Amino acid sequence: GQQLNQSPQSMFIQEGEDVSMNCTSSSIFNTWLWYKQDPGEGPVLLIALYKAGELTSNGRLTAQFGITRKDSFLNISASIPSDVGIYFCAARGEQTGANNLFFGTGTRLTVIP
Amino acid sequence: DAGVIQSPRHEVTEMGQEVTLRCKPISGHDYLFWYRQTMMRGLELLIYFNNNVPIDDSGMPEDRFSAKMPNASFSTLKIQPSEPRDSAVYFCASRRRQNTEAFFGQGTRLTVV
Numbered sequence: 405g406q407q408l409n410q411s412p413q414s415m416f417i418q419e420g421e422d423v424s425m426n427c428t429s430s431s432i433f434n435t436w437l438w439y440k441q442d443p444g445e446g447p448v449l450l451i452a453l454y455k456a457g458e459l460t461s462n463g464r465l466t467a468q469f470g471i472t473r474k475d476s477f478l479n480i481s482a483s484i485p486s487d488v489g490i491y492f493c494a495a496r497g498e499q500t501g502a503n504n505l506f507f508g509t510g511t512r513l514t515v516i517p
Numbered sequence: 518d519a520g521v522i523q524s525p526r527h528e529v530t531e532m533g534q535e536v537t538l539r540c541k542p543i544s545g546h547d548y549l550f551w552y553r554q555t556m557m558r559g560l561e562l563l564i565y566f567n568n569n570v571p572i573d574d575s576g577m578p579e580d581r582f583s584a585k586m587p588n589a590s591f592s593t594l595k596i597q598p599s600e601p602r603d604s605a606v607y608f609c610a611s612r613r614r615q616n617t618e619a620f621f622g623q624g625t626r627l628t629v630v
Contacts, residue, residue, distance in 0.1 A: 437618065444623070444624075445623055445624070446521075446608050446610070446621030446622050446623050446624050447560070447608075447621050448621070449618050449620075452618055492560070494560075501573070502615060503548065503550075503565055503567075503572070503573065503615070504562050504565075504573070505560075505562070507559050507560040507561075508559070509559055510559070
């Protein structure tokens with residue numbers, strides 16, 4: 405079931421603006437992941453975080469593993485039209501086991517040119 | 518590498534019919550996962566295999582669902598008999614070993630009418 409609270413549910417932004425989305429939980433996790441899903445495609449891994457407090461960048465994307473291990477955020481700087489899609493957080497920990505993930509409900513991003 | 522390959526991409530079937538979804542994992546990957554994505558429940562793990570052996574099928578909704586992996590390069594997910602509530606996008610994913618992240622296929626969109 406859904407144990408990750410992802411927000412916002414959707415965002416409409418102008419091209420060039422920065423974007424921020426986050427995921428929170430009442431449970432502790434030891435891995436946080438961020439995926440992007442384009443229409444008709446499977447999720448593609450953007451950033452993986454394995455250590456509390458870790459801040460990792462991938463181009464214009466930056467994500468952080470919250471120090472409490474219960475949250476994570478993803479920032480996209482200077483958005484472009486191809487950033488459109490649904491972004492999912494995912495987490496792994498004792499509740500999921502080593503080979504499962506809980507997924508957030510997704511943030512649907514629309515970039516207006 | 519071609520990535521995880523799923524077929525068919527779309528399937529429309531009548532209630533009561535048998536449905537078989539197919540997956541070819543990335544060569545050399547030891548783990549294979551079947552996920553289901555719906556609006557109501559998001560992405561959920563159904564079952565996963567390690568070295569062709571089913572390890573955890575606790576996510577399989579009921580006995581109508583079965584999955585096999587006869588060899589390292591092929592897996593099937595079968596629904597018999599299918600019901601309208603099985604309508605969803607089914608994803609296959611594979612990964613090389615533990616402590617790495619999985620790659621997703623493009624999914625099969627199943628519609629049961």
